[in-house]
Amino acid sequence: MFSKQMAIIIGLIVLITLSIMLLSLSSRQPYPAHGAGRLAIALVSPFQKLISHTSRFMRDIWEHYFFLASVAEENERLRREAQKAFELAHRNEELLQANNRLRQLFNLGQELERPVVAAQVVGKDPSPWFQTILVDKGRDNGVEIGFPVVNPQGVVGLVVEATSHYAKVMLITDPNSSVDAVVQKSRARGIIKGGTSGYCVFNYVLRKHDLNVGDSVISSGMDGVFPKGMPIGQVAEIVKKEAGIFQDVTVTPYVDFERLEEVLVVPLKTSADAL
Amino acid sequence: MTVLFYILVSLCLVLVKTTLIPGVPLFEKFYDLLIPIIIYLSLFRSKIEGIPIVIFFGLIMDSLCGGPMGLYMATYIWLYIGMRWAAQFLYTGSVFLLSLAVVIGVMFEILVLLGYMAFLAPSASIPVDTLGTVILQILWALITGPMILVIIGWAQKKLDLWRAKIFVDL
Numbered sequence: 001m002f003s004k005q006m007a008i009i010i011g012l013i014v015l016i017t018l019s020i021m022l023l024s025l026s027s028r029q030p031y032p033a034h035g036a037g038r039l040a041i042a043l044v045s046p047f048q049k050l051i052s053h054t055s056r057f058m059r060d061i062w063e064h065y066f067f068l069a070s071v072a073e074e075n076e077r078l079r080r081e082a083q084k085a086f087e088l089a090h091r092n093e094e095l096l097q098a099n100n101r102l103r104q105l106f107n108l109g110q111e112l113e114r115p116v117v118a119a120q121v122v123g124k125d126p127s128p129w130f131q132t133i134l135v136d137k138g139r140d141n142g143v144e145i146g147f148p149v150v151n152p153q154g155v156v157g158l159v160v161e162a163t164s165h166y167a168k169v170m171l172i173t174d175p176n177s178s179v180d181a182v183v184q185k186s187r188a189r190g191i192i193k194g195g196t197s198g199y200c201v202f203n204y205v206l207r208k209h210d211l212n213v214g215d216s217v218i219s220s221g222m223d224g225v226f227p228k229g230m231p232i233g234q235v236a237e238i239v240k241k242e243a244g245i246f247q248d249v250t251v252t253p254y255v256d257f258e259r260l261e262e263v264l265v266v267p268l269k270t271s272a273d274a275l
Numbered sequence: 276m277t278v279l280f281y282i283l284v285s286l287c288l289v290l291v292k293t294t295l296i297p298g299v300p301l302f303e304k305f306y307d308l309l310i311p312i313i314i315y316l317s318l319f320r321s322k323i324e325g326i327p328i329v330i331f332f333g334l335i336m337d338s339l340c341g342g343p344m345g346l347y348m349a350t351y352i353w354l355y356i357g358m359r360w361a362a363q364f365l366y367t368g369s370v371f372l373l374s375l376a377v378v379i380g381v382m383f384e385i386l387v388l389l390g391y392m393a394f395l396a397p398s399a400s401i402p403v404d405t406l407g408t409v410i411l412q413i414l415w416a417l418i419t420g421p422m423i424l425v426i427i428g429w430a431q432k433k434l435d436l437w438r439a440k441i442f443v444d445l
Contacts, residue, residue: 123293123294123339124293124294125293125339125340125341126289126292126293126307126336126339126340127307127336127340127341127342127347127388128303128304128305128408128412129342129385129388129389129392129402129408130340130341130342131341132339132340132341134293134339160341168339168341170341174341175392175401175402176341176392194402195402195403195404199403201403
């Protein structure tokens with residue numbers, strides 16, 4: 001009655017209609033599937049979860065690695081910049097301080113009205129029994145033995161040895177050092193000698209002179225070496241013994257020898273200069 | 276090679292002593308670090324090695340110190356001779372005796388320097404803080420002297436081994 005071709009067509013129509021009906025019914029019921037649908041979900045979803053989490057994890061690692069690498073690079077760059085900025089700030093601070101000290105030295109050089117040689121301290125005496133420093137100017141720069149050395153705080157010492165490029169300066173705190181000095185207020189005269197431990201003793205000051213702690217002691221210029229009126233230190237202690245014609249006076253130098261960095265070597269006035 | 280080694284060591288020590296140590300509190304009165312080396316040389320090394328090094332040490336210190344030329348050289352030479360003489364009678368393997376040797380060396384140097392300051396210096400006088408400096412130097416010598424000798428001994432042994440190896444290789 002029906003041909004084979006007719007049966008196929010009818011079958012197709014039925015299948016299409018059923019499909020449409022099923023789609024139409026399922027679209028009206030937006031709930032999770034039951035039965036086989038749930039089973040499929042239960043079976044597949046754990047693996048999906050595992051795979052998706054793993055892939056996400058791997059992707060995160062990958063992305064974070066690049067992110068961290070770039071952050072690390074940036075961090076390194078910022079660290080270098082901070083280091084450079086710190087070095088620059090430090091150098092600026094050093095330059096500022098050096099500038100102040102050199103300005104003071106320059107002013108002092110002008111006050112002295114003589115050509116002076118500015119020098120930097122490069123080393124100290126290896127023995128604690130002697131108080132000398134090495135400076136980076138020598139005979140080639142006009143520095144000679146016997147030249148006084150000063151800085152803006154006051155008298156530093158005397159050149160005792162000079163090579164072509166360096167000179168050894170005996171500080172006023174060295175036991176062998178002597179500077180003719182007067183107390184600025186009372187004009188009491190004496191000899192400043194070194195006491196090694198950062199201070200000096202003021203010898204041969206007559207008992208009759210009234211001295212007070214804190215009085216300023218200056219160079220008298222009578223020794224023919226140190227310029228007159230250069231500050232040396234201040235009186236720290238006065239002991240008047242019952243006997244004797246002198247009093248024992250201790251003087252703390254104005255110059256901080258522990259922090260001495262730059263000094264001025266003052267050439268002595270020659271007879272030709274005086275003329 | 277030994278002479279060169281000690282020359283380098285002494286230069287390093289002198290550089291440290293003149294540039295770094297003066298700024299460190301408590302170390303400013305540190306004793307002469309060349310003394311343990313001289314004692315080591317006098318006790319454990321030959322005269323051929325010891326004498327040129329001691330003379331070099333003296334020259335260096337005399338050039339850098341505020342004292343007169345020859346003061347340190349004389350001190351070092353007498354210290355070297357004295358210690359060599361003492362080594363004939365004393366057992367040099369004892370740490371206690373080595374400490375004592377360093378202390379004696381430091382005291383000998385102090386005596387020579389103070390003798391110079393008291394009697395020979397142009398404006399002769401003893402520094403006012405002498406006692407404090409002497410005590411501090413002796414204490415430092417007692418504490419660090421044997422340690423420095425042990426370090427020198429260790430370095431010398433390494434140097435000897437190295438030298439022997441080089442000669443064997445050659």
